[in-house]
Amino acid sequence: xxxxxxxxxxxxxxxxxxxxxxxxxxxxxxxxxxxxxxxxxxxxxxxxxxxxxxxxxxxxxxxxxxxxxxxxxxxxxxxxxxxxxxxxxxxxxxxxxxxxxxxxxxxxxxxxxxxxxxxxxxxxxxxxxxxxxxxxxxxxxxxxxxxxxxxxxxxxxxxxxxxxxxxxxxxxxxxxxxxxxxxxxxxxxxxxxxxxxxxxxxxxxxxxxxxxxxxxxxxxxxxxxxxxxxxxxxxxxxxxxxxxxxxxxxxxxxxxxxxxxxxxxxxxxxxxxxxxxxxxxxxxxxxxxxxxxxxxxxxxxxxxxxxxxxxxxxxxxxxxxxxxxxxxxxxxxxxxxxxxxxxxxxxxxxxxxxxxxxxxxxxxxxxxxxxxxxxxxxxxxxxxxxxxxxxxxxxxxxxxxxxxxxxxxxxxxxxxxxxxxxxxxxxxxxxxxxxxxxxxxxxxxxxxxxxxxxxxxxxxxxxxxxxxxxxxxxxxxxxxxxxxxxxxxxxxxxxxxxxxxxxxxxxxxxxxxxxxxxxxxxxxxxxxxxxxxxxxxxxxxxxxxxxxxxxxxxxxxxxxxxxxxxxxxxxxxxxxxxxxxxxxxxxxxxxxxxxxxxxxxxxxxxxxxxxxxxxxxxxxxxxxxxxxxxxxxxxxxxxxxxxxxxxxxxxxxxxxxxxxxxxxxxxxxxxxxxxxxxxxxxxxxxxxxxxxxxxxxxxxxxxxxxxxxxxxxxxxxxxxxxxxxxxxxxxxxxxxxxxxxxxxxxxxxxxxxxxxxxxxxxxxxxxxxxxxxxxxxxxxxxxxxxxxxxxxxxxxxxxxxxxxxxxxxxxxxxxxxxxxxxxxxxxxxxxxxxxxxxxxxxxxxx
RNA sequence: GCCGGGAUGGUGAAACUGGUAGACACGCCAGACUCAAAAUCUGGUGCCUUCAGUGGCGUGCCGGUUCGACUCCGGCUCCCGGUACCA
Numbered sequence: 001x002x003x004x005x006x007x008x009x010x011x012x013x014x015x016x017x018x019x020x021x022x023x024x025x026x027x028x029x030x031x032x033x034x035x036x037x038x039x040x041x042x043x044x045x046x047x048x049x050x051x052x053x054x055x056x057x058x059x060x061x062x063x064x065x066x067x068x069x070x071x072x073x074x075x076x077x078x079x080x081x082x083x084x085x086x087x088x089x090x091x092x093x094x095x096x097x098x099x100x101x102x103x104x105x106x107x108x109x110x111x112x113x114x115x116x117x118x119x120x121x122x123x124x125x126x127x128x129x130x131x132x133x134x135x136x137x138x139x140x141x142x143x144x145x146x147x148x149x150x151x152x153x154x155x156x157x158x159x160x161x162x163x164x165x166x167x168x169x170x171x172x173x174x175x176x177x178x179x180x181x182x183x184x185x186x187x188x189x190x191x192x193x194x195x196x197x198x199x200x201x202x203x204x205x206x207x208x209x210x211x212x213x214x215x216x217x218x219x220x221x222x223x224x225x226x227x228x229x230x231x232x233x234x235x236x237x238x239x240x241x242x243x244x245x246x247x248x249x250x251x252x253x254x255x256x257x258x259x260x261x262x263x264x265x266x267x268x269x270x271x272x273x274x275x276x277x278x279x280x281x282x283x284x285x286x287x288x289x290x291x292x293x294x295x296x297x298x299x300x301x302x303x304x305x306x307x308x309x310x311x312x313x314x315x316x317x318x319x320x321x322x323x324x325x326x327x328x329x330x331x332x333x334x335x336x337x338x339x340x341x342x343x344x345x346x347x348x349x350x351x352x353x354x355x356x357x358x359x360x361x362x363x364x365x366x367x368x369x370x371x372x373x374x375x376x377x378x379x380x381x382x383x384x385x386x387x388x389x390x391x392x393x394x395x396x397x398x399x400x401x402x403x404x405x406x407x408x409x410x411x412x413x414x415x416x417x418x419x420x421x422x423x424x425x426x427x428x429x430x431x432x433x434x435x436x437x438x439x440x441x442x443x444x445x446x447x448x449x450x451x452x453x454x455x456x457x458x459x460x461x462x463x464x465x466x467x468x469x470x471x472x473x474x475x476x477x478x479x480x481x482x483x484x485x486x487x488x489x490x491x492x493x494x495x496x497x498x499x500x501x502x503x504x505x506x507x508x509x510x511x512x513x514x515x516x517x518x519x520x521x522x523x524x525x526x527x528x529x530x531x532x533x534x535x536x537x538x539x540x541x542x543x544x545x546x547x548x549x550x551x552x553x554x555x556x557x558x559x560x561x562x563x564x565x566x567x568x569x570x571x572x573x574x575x576x577x578x579x580x581x582x583x584x585x586x587x588x589x590x591x592x593x594x595x596x597x598x599x600x601x602x603x604x605x606x607x608x609x610x611x612x613x614x615x616x617x618x619x620x621x622x623x624x625x626x627x628x629x630x631x632x633x634x635x636x637x638x639x640x641x642x643x644x645x646x647x648x649x650x651x652x653x654x655x656x657x658x659x660x661x662x663x664x665x666x667x668x669x670x671x672x673x674x675x676x677x678x679x680x681x682x683x684x685x686x687x688x689x690x691x692x693x694x695x696x697x698x699x700x701x702x703x704x705x706x707x708x709x710x711x712x713x714x715x716x717x718x719x720x721x722x723x724x725x726x727x728x729x730x731x732x733x734x735x736x737x738x739x740x741x742x743x744x745x746x747x748x749x750x751x752x753x754x755x756x757x758x759x760x761x762x763x764x765x766x767x768x769x770x771x772x773x774x775x776x777x778x779x780x781x782x783x784x785x786x787x788x789x790x791x792x793x794x795x796x797x798x799x800x801x802x803x804x805x806x807x808x809x810x811x812x813x814x815x816x817x818x819x820x821x822x823x824x825x826x827x828x829x830x831x832x833x834x835x836x837x838x839x840x841x842x843x844x845x846x
Numbered sequence: 847g848c849c850g851g852g853a854u855g856g857u858g859a860a861a862c863u864g865g866u867a868g869a870c871a872c873g874c875c876a877g878a879c880u881c882a883a884a885a886u887c888u889g890g891u892g893c894c895u896u897c898a899g900u901g902g903c904g905u906g907c908c909g910g911u912u913c914g915a916c917u918c919c920g921g922c923u924c925c926c927g928g929u930a931c932c933a
Contacts, residue, residue: 228850229850233850345932345933359931359933427932623871628851630926696860699861699870703870789865793914
């Protein structure tokens with residue numbers, strides 16, 4: 001009884017459904033055998049190149065839905081471009097160095113290498129199960145010596161050019177991660193990985209001079225037309241260019257002159273006090289004479305970045321007892337210590353103009369300091385309740401009176417320059433990139449410390465400096481520091497004993513150039529093959545999460561320019577910028593929140609593939625939301641995506657069985673065929689448009705669903721039980737429609753579409769078939785339904801010739817009693833005809 | 847504060863350069879098939895009104911431009927992301 005029920009239900013589900021797992025395996029094997037996913041390096045290949053890249057994953061062990069979405073987007077683009085006749089490079093690899101591997105190693109007592117390689121194997125399997133069309137022959141893993149040796153080589157070049165250097169500096173230290181961090185990796189004063197508050201420590205570290213490239217990185221943002229404005233804006237803010245002046249204030253007594261940076265030299269004559277950071281030498285020096293001041297400085301140093309909830313923190317200060325001399329008037333100006341002045345920006349000291357700076361204003365009010373207006377308000381009088389920060393004409397400014405702010409800036413700077421008291425200065429917020437990390441699982445920094453020769457770079461023939469892969473981290477300092485075989489080395493300069501650097505590179509170093517390496521990933525003679533670079537770079541379409549807006553995406557732009565300037569390629573060969581177009585996809589949410597293990601709201605891609613098939617997982621992630629928007633996971637909508645595929649499957653079964661009759665179509669048949677043909681080509685137009693403009697795949701798939709609904713209803717209407725006879729013409733257009741749907745589904749659901757196409761007798765390689773082309777003649781309509789508005793409100797439609805003139809349309813309206821009644825007792829004031837769209841009759845009571 | 851994005855049915859979302867608001871899908875309701883259920887199929891589904899044809903209202907709020915505004919302009923409110931005592 002039970003078994004009977006089960007078998008019955010199996011039969012039924014077979015009738016309505018298809019077997020995803022067997023056909024997906026079948027097609028994956030065929031594509032692999034036929035090498036359809038490989039990019040062609042052959043110079044004789046005349047196809048235009050297209051480089052489609054998705055951000056490579058960190059091999060954490062399991063693919064999550066965010067990956068699935070990212071990679072399905074990239075795959076849809078790559079497959080579409082292949083069908084459009086491009087020679088597509090669509091590679092994949094592993095960002096394989098990093099902290100999680102060490103943490104896992106500590107937890108499991110096994111070396112990070114093993115964990116990493118196992119994860120890569122598992123994740124590669126998962127990617128293959130999704131049917132993603134990667135050229136696996138170019139796969140790279142950044143932890144492989146054949147990869148990082150070139151990064152080490154590059155670093156030695158940067159050392160030669162003075163673009164890399166070692167310096168003792170105040171740096172960000174994360175205790176739990178046991179390493180320093182770059183500025184970009186500190187978020188709200190906390191470590192970007194473990195979210196604990198970073199400490200400031202003075203340590204000798206390796207830096208790369210990204211600040212030398214600040215201007216170029218900023219200027220070329222304007223050329224990135226294919227990037228989201230948001231990301232461009234974030235990078236612009238991060239670089240933080242401002243222009244102003246450096247001004248020296250002489251200090252009375254035994255002090256160095258006080259150098260300040262200001263963007264408002266025009267307000268110089270309104271300075272009523274100076275403010276320096278607690279860490280400023282002048283403050284420290286003055287504190288030696290005042291216990292009270294020393295106590296205040298001590299208090300300031302304990303205000304952590306965290307509790308300093310910056311926006312609301314109270315402005316505090318104390319007079320140092322020191323006076324500065326105004327560089328123009330010579331007037332004595334009190335120097336204060338203020339907790340809002342940052343030692344890390346500008347010179348750690350500011351001139352305060354309370355009349356024209358809100359922060360200075362609040363401080364002056366609190367401590368009863370004078371406020372002197374030197375800029376006239378453009379309109380009306382200044383009420384003095386808040387700082388007046390607009391530009392305007394100078395007043396109370398002696399010889400500068402009457403100048404406009406903008407002119408005054410220049411005049412005052414020139415005046416100061418003449419007296420050696422100041423100069424023009426462009427300031428950036430960007431700091432040099434700190435690239436050394438006190439971690440084991442990373443690429444060794446190829447330098448040695450020799451007692452005789454000092455800091456020496458490893459020789460090129462000794463590269464790579466191999467990371468021993470069998471060490472076991474324990475949680476404290478890097479096991480490399482205890483590894484004698486690694487540490488004790490020979491100085492490449494004098495041949496004496498030397499110690500190796502045990503710090504490793506920031507893992508963002510590896511991800512900064514992988515896109516270039518894919519062009520020549522198997523080349524062991526050079527970092528980048530010049531021909532391969534000019535063949536493939538720049539990346540035409542880059543796809544990934546927005547969280548890398550000022551991390552990876554800034555570093556990669558920088559590194560690209562470094563590689564160019566080291567001479568690996570010219571600007572003609574590799575371009576100035578690595579990524580032409582950027583798509584930042586949204587997150588995958590469940591119950592309104594980002595999926596995470598801690599929240600317990602994850603959806604496992606394996607489970608979805610097992611239940612519905614890879615094609616359904618792909619289709620849903622592309623259909624549920626536009627790519628750059630967050631996607632809310634919805635289990636029943638996933639099932640709905642699968643239902644759509646089932647319907648197409650049954651449509652294919654039906655069309656395959658049609659044997660056209662010799663009888664000619666009925667009289668109205670011709671019109672039906674024409675309409676269907678218009679639907680088909682309208683859909684081709686819409687789907688192609690989606691691929692060419694913004695990748696609105698949700699709309700593209702909706703269009704395919706719509707067409708498939710039309711195809712199902714063709715000649716049958718809602719009653720499928722009717723035995724319909726198709727003429728040759730009808731059958732052929734129906735077939736054209738189904739093949740079009742399958743062809744356009746191929747980028748989204750490649751296995752399913754291929755299987756259906758094969759059943760239709762369309763041959764094996766749907767994925768290599770040309771993309772359908774719009775037949776413009778099919779879109780032409782002789783008669784159209786024209787919307788009729790009366791008084792701006794839609795009142796109905798009339799059927800008229802597509803190019804009908806106004807009189808004709810009005811006649812049609814008059815002939816329609818339902819429309820005409822709106823005109824009774826009314827006077828026509830105006831008639832607006834939008835050809836092909838609508839007619840609006842403006843009326844008023846007669 | 848500043849920069850960027852957003853607000854449309856019960857839900858995810860469509861709407862080309864101003865021209866039929868809600869395509870497509872999920873959910874829900876009803877029906878067909880079934881002993882029954884599942885699956886599948888069909889129909890309905892913005893809100894209010896009406897027996898019904900109809901009519902009115904409706905894209906966060908207020909105002910403007912226009913024959914016509916989700917779309918453009920001015921002024922707000924709220925939400926999301928980024929960033930910040932940056933001098």
